[in-house]
Amino acid sequence: MAIPQLSTEQLEAARSAATEARRARAELKEQVKNGTISFTEALNKAVDDDTLSRIKVIDLLRALPRVGVTRATEIMENLQIAPNRRIRGLGRHQVDRLTELFT
Structure with a gap:
């Protein structure tokens, strides 16, 4: 399948949406940090948000x-969450365990 050729306006709209x-x-x-x-x-x-759900856990x-890196990796391993998992890819039980851990 060929990559579609986008017009200048379409490229600019895609760039601004990504930004x-x-x-x-x-x-x-x-x-969260603050x-x-x-x-x-x-x-x-x-x-609940399609854009925000693409953040890696x-x-x-x-x-x-x-x-930091080490503690976050330990949390992910203990909760059996894959290191490349995004929020949208979490299961109900994984969300529950994360919520339970931080409340």
Whole structure:
């Protein structure tokens, strides 16, 4: 299948949409980092939003204060969540275990 040729306007619209999505995801992680919202609130917010649900779980964990690469990896392994899993790909039980861990 050939890649469709997009017009200049379509390319610019796609770029601006991608930039806006990245900003929204970065803003959510920054709110978690600053303590403006809790991890559980961020998780619930991301589950309902198509753009935010594309954040990797490990990146959201690493946004928490005092959680680095090692601790985030340990949490993921203990909860049996794949390292490349995004929030939209979490199962009901995984969401429940994450919520239970951080409440």
